[in-house]
Amino acid sequence: MSTSTAPSPEAAVDAPPPTEPHYSRVLLAAGFISRAWLWFVVGCLAVTLLPILIGWRPYVVESGSMEPRIHVGDVVLASPNQDPQQLLGRVTVFTDPAKPENTKTHRVVQIAPDGTLVTKGDANPTPDSVHVPMSDVRGLGRLLVRFVGLPLIWLQTQEWLWLLLLVASLIGSAYVVSRDHEEEPTSSEESGDGPDDAAGELADVVPFPTRLAAGGSGQIAATSPLPPELQRTAGPALKPAGPLGRWALRAGYSVVLVAALIIPTSQAAFSATTKSVGNSWSVPNFDYTTQVKALNPWLYWKLDDTGTTAASAVTPGLTGTYNPGNGAAYFTQSAAGALTSDTPNLAVTLNSTSSCINTTSTTSIAAPPSLTEIVWFKTTTTVGGKLLGFETPRTGVAQAGNGGTYDRHIYMDGTGKIWFGVYNGGDQLLSSPTALNNGKWHMAAATLGSSGMALYIDGALVASGANTMGESSTGWFRAGCGNLAGWSDGWTGANTPPASTTPTNYPFAGSLDEISIWNSALTAAQINFLYFTH
Amino acid sequence: MSRTARRRALRAVAPVAGLLAAGLLVWQGSYAAFSATTTSPTNNWATGQVSLLNSTNAFATPIGTAAFTVANMAPSATAVSKCITVQSNGNLAGNVKLYAANVTPSVVGTNQLSANISVTISEMTAGVTNSNVTAACVGFVANATTPLTANLNALPTTYGTGFGTFAPTGAATQYSAYKITYLFNPGPAVADVQGKSASADFVWEIQSS
Structure with missing residues (x-):
């Protein structure tokens, strides 16, 4: 105990003349207030820190979204609790799921169906957007100690004036208590703590934080346990208050520091939302047939027929003829079709090497310089065949150079790849990268025009070329058969076409549906959309 | 009673008074805050507030209207954009985040329309007023x-x-604008999404910082 610089007790006793009752009464009142204040502080701190012994944790509230019940600077004491039913409707401390580094104190307003907690700040208009899983709950609010965390808040917000006032009030109170005590000469023998002198007490107390700071963490740990101090203050309470001021001041100092070290802060964050609700997107059930017709095809056979004529679905348009005419022998009509949007959804299966669908009209047309051909097919064949093309003669197979011409055709090779071939002084060829003879419906679309030629499978562009012209000829479109002699470039798999001098029919063994032809090139978007609507 | 006796009595009472006051404070505070029957009846904005509004209903109430109501949507390579201005008029600093809510169908799968609508969101945080960015x-x-x-x-x-x-910052009413763009171009590989619909709310939330 450092008392070397202190004035003598005699000098201190001389200062307040005992014969002056007015002064004494003021001192008496000041002493009472000071004592009460110090004990008040001690009491608050005890309530804040003692529950730590039974596993409760204190949290200083940092923000005001639980107003008006919980204010900034209040300390919430929370006991561990994992029972959602007990938490419902009550103030709960939890790890903020949105910001795991923060602790939040909000009220549980609902238990979500998935077992998580819906929380809300009392002062917030809406519940918190992120639900709290039980694993994030730190505890149920049990005790609220008003204002005790304010020094910590002041420290954080650097409100030094308030901190200074607090410290000054503690020191001043301790001083007043000790002066009040000095006036009672007889009490000094009861204190058991050496000479009771104010300056001595202050000299003893003032270096305390300095020691604490210099002592490092070990020193802090040594001074932090409050219970021993409280045990001792419980004793002096009945004794003359000499040590009381000292203990109170010590407690004040240490607890502010200890609290800063051990009491975590908890946010009661404000939140609010605004919304644009009910945004919606919907896709209608597009009808493939309607969409094809909307693009004004030159020829459209739906192949839903039951007789020898392939009806035209557009006007004007060309009808077709199932040739030879006996549908029962060479075609299976009314097979399941390619479209899901079609009623009836029918197709035709070609089941003979002589099965072919030719235009009914015997009048030839000039080969269109621009065109789009679309055909749906389904097959498992491994010998290839012609699906659709422009050819002379109208029926049968003719030799190239002997009146026979054939190009602008879509055909399958021996491995199941689809080809689009155009003759322009040589074979201009595009092919699909993959085999399509997998027994499923596919849409092959080929375009030729001023921007080149392109091949689409199932709406997607798979190959394109710069060639803009086909063979200049007259003839007829046909589906399901035709000459491929000379078109062996790139052909893979079985049944390679022979030289062009050998007319050879390449019938398609499979099902066909929805044949449409334009004398213009459709765009990629149009073809993509047609496939989308199927 | 002698002066000394009175003094002693007062000294004995002072700690009791101080502790009693502390206890009263704790008891009162705890009773008010933790009573199980209290719900949240208050809208006390004494210390501060955060508040957001948006332009879909001309900043009238927090719950705005839809920016997108797209019927008969067809695949297209052309994206469609709408802009929404958000107003912050609280007096606390905070951070605003935009997210989606009530997305239907929420199932992740290529056969869902919501899985085939690509959404792009960008923001404009400087120089925005309540009217200088239009809905278009x-x-x-x-x-x-x-x-x-x-x-x-x-x-x-x-x-x-x-x-x-x-x-x-909470210092004044502030605005930010958000451009929300959707693109429905599912491509041919997508299974049939015809006859299907999707919906979503866009939510802006501010949390005080």
Whole structure:
């Protein structure tokens, strides 16, 4: 105990003349207030820190979204609790799921169906957007100690004036208590703590934080346990208050520091939302047939027929003829079709090497310089065949150079790849990268025009070329058969076409549906959309 | 009673008074805050508040209207954009994040329409007033923040994962504009999404910082 610089007790006793009752009464009142204040502080701190012994944790509230019940600077004491039913409707401390580094104190307003907690700040208009899983709950609010965390808040917000006032009030109170005590000469023998002198007490107390700071963490740990101090203050309470001021001041100092070290802060964050609700997107059930017709095809056979004529679905348009005419022998009509949007959804299966669908009209047309051909097919064949093309003669197979011409055709090779071939002084060829003879419906679309030629499978562009012209000829479109002699470039798999001098029919063994032809090139978007609507 | 006796009595009472006051404070505070019957009846804005409104209903109430009501949607390579201005008029600083809520169908799967609508969101945080960015995005100039692009059913749905850097200071009413663009171009590989619909709410949330 450092008392070397202190004035003598005699000098201190001389200062307040005992014969002056007015002064004494003021001192008496000041002493009472000071004592009460110090004990008040001690009491608050005890309530804040003692529950730590039974596993409760204190949290200083940092923000005001639980107003008006919980204010900034209040300390919430929370006991561990994992029972959602007990938490419902009550103030709960939890790890903020949105910001795991923060602790939040909000009220549980609902238990979500998935077992998580819906929380809300009392002062917030809406519940918190992120639900709290039980694993994030730190505890149920049990005790609220008003204002005790304010020094910590002041420290954080650097409100030094308030901190200074607090410290000054503690020191001043301790001083007043000790002066009040000095006036009672007889009490000094009861204190058991050496000479009771104010300056001595202050000299003893003032270096305390300095020691604490210099002592490092070990020193802090040594001074932090409050219970021993409280045990001792419980004793002096009945004794003359000499040590009381000292203990109170010590407690004040240490607890502010200890609290800063051990009491975590908890946010009661404000939140609010605004919304644009009910945004919606919907896709209608597009009808493939309607969409094809909307693009004004030159020829459209739906192949839903039951007789020898392939009806035209557009006007004007060309009808077709199932040739030879006996549908029962060479075609299976009314097979399941390619479209899901079609009623009836029918197709035709070609089941003979002589099965072919030719235009009914015997009048030839000039080969269109621009065109789009679309055909749906389904097959498992491994010998290839012609699906659709422009050819002379109208029926049968003719030799190239002997009146026979054939190009602008879509055909399958021996491995199941689809080809689009155009003759322009040589074979201009595009092919699909993959085999399509997998027994499923596919849409092959080929375009030729001023921007080149392109091949689409199932709406997607798979190959394109710069060639803009086909063979200049007259003839007829046909589906399901035709000459491929000379078109062996790139052909893979079985049944390679022979030289062009050998007319050879390449019938398609499979099902066909929805044949449409334009004398213009459709765009990629149009073809993509047609496939989308199927 | 002698002066000394009175003094002693007062000294004995002072600690009791101090502790009693402390106890009363704790008891009162705890009773008010933790009583199980209290719900949240208050809208006391004594210490501060945060508040957001948006332009879909001319900043009238927090719950705005839809920016997108798209019927008969067909695949298209052309994206469609709408802009929404958000107003912050609280008096606390905070951070605003945009996320989606009530997304239907929420199931992740290519056969869902919501999985085939690509949404791109960008923001404009400087120089926005309540009217200088139109719903059609006239006047919108995106800031440097990397736009968020995700399918409708993969947009962030929480504040923590939300989009945006708008940080109102609380000093005055502040605005930020958001450009929301959708693209429905599912491509041929997608299974049939015809006859299907999707919906979503866009939510801006501010949390005080």
